[in-house]
Amino acid sequence: MFYSIMNLPSIKNPFLLLFLMAFILICEYYPMPFRKGNSSLTFPVIYLIYLVHGLEITIVLYFISVLLTALLNKRPIRIIFFNPAQLVLSLTLVHIFNAWIMPLTQFSEFPATLLSFLVFISSFYLINNLIVDIVLFLRPEKYSFSIWAEKGRGEIFSFSISLVYGFLIHFLGERSSGEVDVFSYFFFLSPLIFLAIISSTIIRLRADKQRLKALFHFSSELNKSIPIIDWEDNIKILLNKVVSYEESFLFTRDEKKTWRLAISEGYQKLHNEQFEDLEELNRVRVTTVYNKGELNSSPLSKYFNDHIHAAVYAPLILDHELVGCLILTKTRTKSFVVQDVHSISTIANQLAIFLKTQMLFSEKEQRILLEERNRIAHDIHDGIAQTLAGAVMKLDIAEKKVTSEPKVAQSLISDSNNVLRKGLKEIRDSIYALRPYPTEQVGLHTAINNKIDELSQETDLDISFESRGIQIRLSLLTEKVIFSIIQESIRNCMKHAQASKINVLLSYQKEQIYLKVKDNGIGFSLYEAMTAAMKEPHYGIIQMNEDAAKVGATLQIDSREISGTEIIVRIPKLGYEGEEVID
Numbered sequence: 001m002f003y004s005i006m007n008l009p010s011i012k013n014p015f016l017l018l019f020l021m022a023f024i025l026i027c028e029y030y031p032m033p034f035r036k037g038n039s040s041l042t043f044p045v046i047y048l049i050y051l052v053h054g055l056e057i058t059i060v061l062y063f064i065s066v067l068l069t070a071l072l073n074k075r076p077i078r079i080i081f082f083n084p085a086q087l088v089l090s091l092t093l094v095h096i097f098n099a100w101i102m103p104l105t106q107f108s109e110f111p112a113t114l115l116s117f118l119v120f121i122s123s124f125y126l127i128n129n130l131i132v133d134i135v136l137f138l139r140p141e142k143y144s145f146s147i148w149a150e151k152g153r154g155e156i157f158s159f160s161i162s163l164v165y166g167f168l169i170h171f172l173g174e175r176s177s178g179e180v181d182v183f184s185y186f187f188f189l190s191p192l193i194f195l196a197i198i199s200s201t202i203i204r205l206r207a208d209k210q211r212l213k214a215l216f217h218f219s220s221e222l223n224k225s226i227p228i229i230d231w232e233d234n235i236k237i238l239l240n241k242v243v244s245y246e247e248s249f250l251f252t253r254d255e256k257k258t259w260r261l262a263i264s265e266g267y268q269k270l271h272n273e274q275f276e277d278l279e280e281l282n283r284v285r286v287t288t289v290y291n292k293g294e295l296n297s298s299p300l301s302k303y304f305n306d307h308i309h310a311a312v313y314a315p316l317i318l319d320h321e322l323v324g325c326l327i328l329t330k331t332r333t334k335s336f337v338v339q340d341v342h343s344i345s346t347i348a349n350q351l352a353i354f355l356k357t358q359m360l361f362s363e364k365e366q367r368i369l370l371e372e373r374n375r376i377a378h379d380i381h382d383g384i385a386q387t388l389a390g391a392v393m394k395l396d397i398a399e400k401k402v403t404s405e406p407k408v409a410q411s412l413i414s415d416s417n418n419v420l421r422k423g424l425k426e427i428r429d430s431i432y433a434l435r436p437y438p439t440e441q442v443g444l445h446t447a448i449n450n451k452i453d454e455l456s457q458e459t460d461l462d463i464s465f466e467s468r469g470i471q472i473r474l475s476l477l478t479e480k481v482i483f484s485i486i487q488e489s490i491r492n493c494m495k496h497a498q499a500s501k502i503n504v505l506l507s508y509q510k511e512q513i514y515l516k517v518k519d520n521g522i523g524f525s526l527y528e529a530m531t532a533a534m535k536e537p538h539y540g541i542i543q544m545n546e547d548a549a550k551v552g553a554t555l556q557i558d559s560r561e562i563s564g565t566e567i568i569v570r571i572p573k574l575g576y577e578g579e580e581v582i583d
Contacts, residue, residue: 001063001088004056017061019185020049024065026193029072030200032154033207034147037132039154041196043121044165045189046091051169055095063088076334090128097123117166125159140307140331141246157199165192211343214242219350231358232263235351243343245328247305251281252316252324252355266329267305275300281325287314287345292333300327309333312341314348316355323355387423391416439479445471447483448504452490459494462501469508478571481547482506482515485555488544489517489567497521497565515569523559 011017023045031038042062050058066084075083098120102112132151136143172188218238225231232250239248247266253259259278264270280299290298292309304311308329316324326348330336336344398412438447445467452463474482486504493499499521507514541557544567548555552572559565 001059001085004059004063007056008060009054009056011057016185017049017053017057020045021061021065023189023193024061025069027196028066028069030197032157032199032203034150034154037136037151039151039158041158041161041192041199043124043158043162044169044192047117047120047162047166048169048185048189050091050095055092059088059091062091076332086131087128090124090131093127094120094124113170114167117170121159121162121166125155125162129155154203161192161195208339211242211339215343215346218242218347222350222354225354235263236265239328239347242347243328243340244330246331247308247327247329249300249327250324250351251278251327253281253322255359262324267307270303275303281315282322284313284315284325285317285322287312287341287348289336289341304329307331310335312336312344314344316348316352318352318356323352326351384423384427387419391419391423394419439476439483444474444479444482445506447479448486448506451483451487452504455490455494461494461499463490463504464502465504465506467506467508471508474513475551478513478551481551481553482513482569482571484547485515485544485567485569486517493517493519493521493565496524499564511573513571515567515571517567518564520564523563523565 024042027040027042027045031040042065046058046062049061063084066087067080070080070083098116101119102116129151133143133148136147168188218241221234221238225234235250236248239245245266248263249261249265249270250263251259252262259275259281261270261272261275261278277300284299288298290301290311290313295301295304295309295311298311298313301311309331310333311327311329314326314328315322316326326344328336328344394412394416398409398416401412402409438450442450448465452465455461456463490502490504493502497519499519502517502519505514505516505518507516545555548569548571554570556568556570557565558568
């Protein structure tokens with residue numbers, strides 16, 4: 001730049017140069033953005049100035065325009081000076097290369113001019129992108145193939161427009177006569193300016209649309225992770241799809257105000273025990289961005305990698321209660337733009353709702369577990385314990401009568417033996433009930449097919465199972481409820497329906513799971529069955545209804561004499577959502 005200033009030729013029309021510099025400024029101010037930079041449509045204006053006014057004036061105008069654009073955009077100091085220096089260096093190298101290679105060719109004037117242009121534009125884009133790729137590769141940030149391909153698509157579009165404009169410059173230049181005035185430049189370059197503004201706006205709108213789509217996907221997929229125990233891996237995958245970062249930390253705070261590290265991802269995977277001052281996170285109440293100069297004063301910054309120069313702290317607040325904190329970091333200072341911060345704030349709000357719902361689900365599961373324990377204790381007290389107590393009482397009586405009334409004692413011993421055998425069966429049934437459920441061991445569909453095969457061997461019934469829709473992973477409780485209702489429905493049919501055929505349908509629909517168990521038996525009175533179910537110690541219609549209620553489902557029983565019975569269960573989305581779709 002300084003060399004060019006010292007060797008500037010005389011300027012005959014400074015107004016024209018200022019006019020052209022304004023075109024450069026507009027093109028640079030409205031670039032086509034991508035993840036690690038942007039691509040502008042400046043080259044045709046630069047090339048036109050280069051042809052008319054030479055290298056030195058082109059370098060000065062180019063350098064000043066890019067520098068002013070960086071200042072207007074409030075870019076970091078390294079970018080303010082690096083970008084114009086990089087572009088001017090590329091332009092100078094292309095000029096030297098073109099001056100060296102063209103004398104080696106032997107063409108007439110016009111073909112030689114076109115060849116010179118092709119060499120100039122190709123070498124400029126090649127050298128400029130090579131410098132950018134080397135810098136991005138040497139940075140500690142990740143520079144993946146997908147980012148490189150995205151940048152390449154933008155550069156190819158810019159190259160194509162510049163190629164068309166370059167040919168037009170030479171074609172119209174050959175046919176022009178006399179001096180070209182400002183109005184000619186304006187009408188020639190104004191379509192390029194409009195194209196730069198429109199393409200920049202469209203790409204930014206498309207990026208905003210993709211960001212909103214990613215946030216919507218994050219929200220919907222996050223809800224599916226609520227019933228999952230190991231939800232942390234799902235959060236990592238979803239975060240990467242919304243915003244780019246180098247390290248991520250998610251801290252959660254429970255009802256006792258105790259902080260815990262839930263997610264650590266990046267250069268080093270930290271553990272909860274390594275943090276000694278998590279209480280510092282209590283002072284994070286609004287989404288805050290820390291850059292290089294102020295990063296040392298941010299909470300827990302001493303645990304970051306040495307390459308980190310920017311961090312965003314997003315508190316997870318719900319109903320004025322702090323339930324967690326999300327921290328994302330980058331290696332470049334001031335690299336979190338406004339759109340990134342807005343996206344991270346939205347993610348934090350979603351995570352706050354997610355964590356609070358997780359707590360509620362955990363409380364519900366603990367309550368269900370306590371109810372199950374109470375039920376088992378009640379069954380033991382009213383069932384097995386009473387059975388054993390009766391058997392012991394009869395054996396005591398038999399012991400006293402064994403000599404005086406041997407026949408009575410023998411009868412009591414025989415009765416006690418039968419009672420103890422019955423008690424032993426009840427104990428075995430209880431132990432079996434405490435084992436891992438079949439759906440946990442082999443999955444829902446396999447468990448259903450295995451149970452149908454098992455029950456088919458006990459009867460001549462024709463039992464069929466059909467699944468419709470895309471199978472998704474469900475919570476363990478939902479799978480257990482579905483399996484239990486199918487099993488109990490088939491057993492009830494085998495005992496009472498006198499049916500010859502049972503059809504089981506499990507349909508995965510958009511907003512619900514639909515289960516139907518239908519037989520062609522004799523039917524029954526629902527009122528009488530409910531009355532009888534109140535006296536049953538084990539599973540029955542009431543138990544099926546209670547199981548359905550655990551996952552927010554509705555149980556509908558339609559039974560008519562001769563027409564058979566239909567048991568329909570509808571499980572809503574909130575009750576069954578699990579992990580991602582199974583291929």
